[in-house]
Amino acid sequence: MKDNYHHGDLRNALIEAGIKIINENGEDALSLRKVAAACGVSHAAPYAHFPDKESLLSAIKETVTNDFLSELEKAANGSKVKNAQEAIMAMGERYILFFRNNPDYFNFLFHKQKPEVHTDMSKDYPNDYAPFLMFKRYLNKYFEESGIRLSAKEKEIGLIKTWGLVQGLSSIAGMENVNATISWKVLAKECLK
Amino acid sequence: MKDNYHHGDLRNALIEAGIKIINENGEDALSLRKVAAACGVSHAAPYAHFPDKESLLSAIKETVTNDFLSELEKAANGSKVKNAQEAIMAMGERYILFFRNNPDYFNFLFHKQKPEVHTDMSKDYPNDYAPFLMFKRYLNKYFEESGIRLSAKEKEIGLIKTWGLVQGLSSIAGMENVNATISWKVLAKECLK
DNA sequence: ATTCAATCTTTACGGTGTCAAGTTTAAATT
DNA sequence: AATTTAAACTTGACACCGTAAAGATTGAAT
Numbered sequence: 377m378k379d380n381y382h383h384g385d386l387r388n389a390l391i392e393a394g395i396k397i398i399n400e401n402g403e404d405a406l407s408l409r410k411v412a413a414a415c416g417v418s419h420a421a422p423y424a425h426f427p428d429k430e431s432l433l434s435a436i437k438e439t440v441t442n443d444f445l446s447e448l449e450k451a452a453n454g455s456k457v458k459n460a461q462e463a464i465m466a467m468g469e470r471y472i473l474f475f476r477n478n479p480d481y482f483n484f485l486f487h488k489q490k491p492e493v494h495t496d497m498s499k500d501y502p503n504d505y506a507p508f509l510m511f512k513r514y515l516n517k518y519f520e521e522s523g524i525r526l527s528a529k530e531k532e533i534g535l536i537k538t539w540g541l542v543q544g545l546s547s548i549a550g551m552e553n554v555n556a557t558i559s560w561k562v563l564a565k566e567c568l569k
Numbered sequence: 570m571k572d573n574y575h576h577g578d579l580r581n582a583l584i585e586a587g588i589k590i591i592n593e594n595g596e597d598a599l600s601l602r603k604v605a606a607a608c609g610v611s612h613a614a615p616y617a618h619f620p621d622k623e624s625l626l627s628a629i630k631e632t633v634t635n636d637f638l639s640e641l642e643k644a645a646n647g648s649k650v651k652n653a654q655e656a657i658m659a660m661g662e663r664y665i666l667f668f669r670n671n672p673d674y675f676n677f678l679f680h681k682q683k684p685e686v687h688t689d690m691s692k693d694y695p696n697d698y699a700p701f702l703m704f705k706r707y708l709n710k711y712f713e714e715s716g717i718r719l720s721a722k723e724k725e726i727g728l729i730k731t732w733g734l735v736q737g738l739s740s741i742a743g744m745e746n747v748n749a750t751i752s753w754k755v756l757a758k759e760c761l762k
Numbered sequence: 763a764t765t766c767a768a769t770c771t772t773t774a775c776g777g778t779g780t781c782a783a784g785t786t787t788a789a790a791t792t
Numbered sequence: 793a794a795t796t797t798a799a800a801c802t803t804g805a806c807a808c809c810g811t812a813a814a815g816a817t818t819g820a821a822t
Contacts, residue, residue: 408811418770419809420770420773424770429809483680495746540747541752544737544738544741545734548736554686556737611801612802612803613781613801613803614802616781621779765821766819767818769816771816774812779808781805
């Protein structure tokens with residue numbers, strides 16, 4: 377009566393178990409064998425769903441990123457947000473706070489694989505790192521709304537400044553005694569002049 | 570005739586070998602046993618000099634950070650630098666370029682241990698992350714030179730803005746298509762208004 | 763009823779960090 | 793100069809890891 381066969385949804389169970397382990401004991405504590413054990417399954421079972429450990433980690437990153445994205449969307453659609461400029465301000469703050477509240481996520485999400493980004497503002501690259509894409513779209517909207525005429529190069533620099541600032545400050549947001557959102561609030565206003 | 574005993578300077582040899590492996594094949598390729606083998610020594614020999622692997626990695630980080638620091642000092646002492654403000658601009662650019670040229674170093678240096686920093690501008694914390702300390706000192710000098718009277722809180726925010734910007738932008742400096750020094754040059758001028 | 767492909771188990775291999783016990787050596791002590 | 797000592801190294805062992813191969817189990821398709 378081996379009812380361990382055909383778990384039902386092992387793939388997702390592995391992802392959930394992986395997230396739990398990372399949250400409780402850090403990324404280093406995560407091993408394929410522990411994740412498998414947490415799901416009550418043999419140590420080689422994950423190989424039916426993921427070709428290797430890195431692939432499981434990628435799947436975990438994907439779901440974490442999705443959670444992150446939905447937080448950003450909530451911020452951008454907040455009731456107090458009246459235009460693209462305010463949406464960007466709100467997103468940025470939420471962005472930085474996310475990594476302040478989960479300092480380990482920054483390295484976990486980025487330390488192996490750099491996010492793909494294209495700073496060319498005239499085109500959309502749907503495979504780009506989704507939070508970056510969100511900034512890019514709102515910034516384009518802001519440029520339209522503001523009515524200021526900018527060259528392609530100027531727009532690109534504007535994007536690097538605002539998103540680079542957010543992503544950059546996020547990397548220090550988890551440090552003790554560092555209030556990264558202050559920098560954001562002050563500098564972002566100068567970015568979006 | 571075992572002339573492997575008393576290597577002479579195994580501690581430093583291990584550090585050098587470790588740096589070489591990291592530069593050639595990345596941090597993941599570094600194992601205590603490989604480092605030991607590269608020094609022609611048995612797999613447990615490192616334990617005479619380091620209590621564990623993490624400790625060897627810390628020593629490696631220390632020497633890398635020292636190289637980094639001396640680059641910053643060279644920038645700050647450049648012949649074209651006439652005052653503290655220009656020193657900060659030059660340091661920042663070199664700072665970001667260092668991580669653009671060695672993208673893997675950013676995660677290697679920071680992904681386990683966050684650098685210690687104290688943003689209180691009135692005191693010196695000699696154990697703080699050295700590159701941060703350097704910024705802090707030059708910024709204090711800049712505040713003196715500029716003659717502007719600022720409150721303690723305003724000075725602190727100024728520090729978070731400038732160093733946070735540099736350290737932050739460094740985290741994205743290694744990405745394709747991202748010119749982080751542009752952001753630095755534009756934003757730093759607004760920081761040091 | 764049989765086949766089949768997906769899912770999971772078992773076993774095995776080489777690599778890893780770390781520990782314990784033994785060996786070698788240079789330098790300190792007598 | 794002989795002996796002791798402590799540091800620097802070797803050897804061997806252990807548990808854990810990622811991964812591969814081969815076999816067992818199962819629900820669904822034929």
